[in-house]
Amino acid sequence: MLRFLIRRLLTGLLVIWLISIVVFLLFFVFPPNVAVELLGKFGGKNPQLVATVTHQLGLDQPIYEQYWHFLVRLVHGDLGFSYYSHQQVTYLIGQALPKTLSLAIGAAILWLVFGVLIGVLSATRPRTIWDRGATVFALTGISFPTFVLGNLFLLVLFFYPKQAGFTLFPPSGSYVPITQNVVMWAYGLILPWVTLALVTMATYVRLTRGQMLEVLGEDYIRTARSKGLRRSRVTYRHGLRAALVPVITQFGIDVGSLLGGVIVTEQVFGINGLGRLSVQSVVNQDEPVIIAVVLLAAVFVVVANIIVDLLYAVLDPRVRLA
Amino acid sequence: MSMTELAETTTPADGENQPRKSVEGRSPWQLAWARLRHDKVAIICAIFIILLALVAILAGPISTLIGWTRSVPDPNGTSADGLPLAPTGTHLLGTDELGRDILVRIIYGAQVSLVVGIVAAVAAVILGVVVGLCAGYFGPVVDSILARLMDVVLAFPFLLFAIALVTLSGPSETLEILVIAFFSWASVGRIVRGQTLAIREREYIEAARSLGASDLRIMFVDVLPNLIAPVIVYVTLLIPTSIVFESTLSFLGVGIVPPKVSWGTMISDSQPYYQVAWWYLVFPSVALILTTLAFNLLGDSVRDALDPRTERLFAARKK
Secondary structure (H helix, E strand, O other): OHHHHHHHHHHHHHHHHHHHHHHHHHHHHOOOOHHHHHHHHHHOOOHHHHHHHHHHOOOOOOHHHHHHHHHHHHHOOOOOEOOOOOOEHHHHHHHHHHHHHHHHHHHHHHHHHHHHHHHHHHHHOOOOHHHHHHHHHHHHHHHOOHHHHHHHHHHHHHHHHHHHOOOOOOOOOOOOOOOOOHHHHHHHHHHHHHHHHHHHHHHHHHHHHHHHHHHHOOHHHHHHHHOOOOHHHHHHHHHHHHHHHHHHHHHHHHHHHHHHHHHHHHHHHOOOOHHHHHHHHHHOOOHHHHHHHHHHHHHHHHHHHHHHHHHHHHHOOOOOOO | OOHHHHHHHHHHHHHHHOOOHHHOOOOHHHHHHHHHHOOHHHHHHHHHHHHHHHHHHOHHHHHHHHOOOOOOOOOOOEOOOOOEOOOOOOOOOOEOOOOOEHHHHHHHHHHHHHHHHHHHHHHHHHHHHHHHHHHHHOHHHHHHHHHHHHHHHHHOOHHHHHHHHHHHHOOOHHHHHHHHHHHHHHHHHHHHHHHHHHHHOOHHHHHHHHOOOOHHHHHHHHHHHHHHHHHHHHHHHHHHHHHHHHHHHHHOOOOOOOOOOOHHHHHHHHHHHOOOOHHHHHHHHHHHHHHHHHHHHHHHHHHHHHOOHHHHHHHHHHO
16 A cells, blocks of 8 residues: 555656656747847847846756756745746645636536436436436537636526526636635636536436446346345445446546636636736746646646545445555 | 447337337347437437538538628628627527627537537547547556556546647647547547457457457457447547537637637637627527537437337336
8 A cells, every 4th residue: 555655646747747848849949039038129139138038047058957946946935936927836726726726526426426426326327317307418518618608607607697687606706715705706606617617517427327227237236136225225326336446447537638628717817826827937938837737737637537546445345545 | 338238129029019010130230320310309309410521611602692701701790889699580590799790600619619529529539439449458557657657637626737738839629629639538448348358358359369360450340330239329429528628728729719609609709798699698608509509419319229228228117
């Protein structure tokens, strides 16, 4: 168990390290002209000024030296300064992270719970109207790009009611910190949560259904039924537990790519979280911020995958960690 | 599992439902085709996709027929305040903020969606199959290197990376296809790797090797045919994913470059106007959703049709 954890942490660090190199190389292959951009019309044409700023930013050093300095600072918990706002990257991320976490955690709970439930319901009633309905619902969800669903929600659930004279849901850009007012926090996040959850949920419905159909056909399920256990107990305690393993795998992957979904959702609903921060920094070619966000996202993926591997052992007694 | 084996295990189970018919020998492909042909949803989706492809190919002549072009605005195409016009007889689906016909632009958008979606999906599957085969076939050293590589790709916040790459190097359709393919192959690679690991240990692979077959031959002649079914399913399901990916990149402004039109760009452009011009947001959205939905439903049916266990599972549960 401990050996497993150590090995996974080490391979995780390896993956993160490789990603940091890839991002660094990207800026090496397509070097943005940061100094010229920063100086703008005041000094962008003055080669001496440009050279000074480039030197100050350390961008005149060879790439491996820049990378080494970056690593040394990273180990000390310092991610550098944004080229544009001149604020510490750790501060910028600290500002954005709670918003993204609020959005992500709420949506993840929604899609996991409802996705699995709908999947179980349709697997226990295969080829009925319920099953067909769940399939169509799931595939419709997969087919909706996040930004389409979000915009249509805003049109139908915010704008039309507002036009009709009552407020059903808040417009884009109504995020309130949870520390300020819990109710308003949740109210402002309902549409983003539902949008993100619906788009992702479909995979879980399909996966749970397929797995449940397979598991429910196994011998130990028949045994459990024939020794007189209630159907619901067999379905949820015996069946679902085994069927959840691939669902959890998918969950690990999705939490990893969540930053992708969050970028679009934050864009549509005007939430200034990590997604928007990253898009802004990419547009500004604000290298320290981009690297920090990418690394943070990679850390999430790695940690999520380790947790998933641990959960396997909890869910399926046949799995041994080694 | 080899194909002949699938056929053997399927036929007796089918026999319980249709005792007379299944006596004649049918290949798994014939069985799959028979199942697919009777799936009404699949047929409707296939017809929709074929029609869409025709519309995309004939976009030029069709827009001439409609009377508007992709990029040249109708001088009377906006209201007196410069706002988009609602659907009328002249502009069947209304106009955008520049006075361009939305129907014509949606038709041209179909070209981009289909080309990017299909090319990227096929490229991703080819790459995924080759890497997955190598990882599964060539033993622990190659496997662990390639598996790490797949981990890195899967752990990458791909949308962010895509935006960064496109911002730094300038957007283009080719780059968009490459980006989508590059971030889609790893999941295919994982599946193929897993299957290859299992198939590699079977007796007929050993037999092939003892007959002196080369590694390449074993990989592509003996292993690959067993993977055709999941690969086909992956292609049909990756196409809608790629279409969504394309429209998302275009929505974020890092995809298709004008004069080409992407539905994602149209939806993004419509955002400031959705409160006064619902048609501008709704029609491109509907086009996008119907297309991805058709591919997804078709892919789902193809998966059911190709899975020899589908019939057996339900037959077993009916009892």
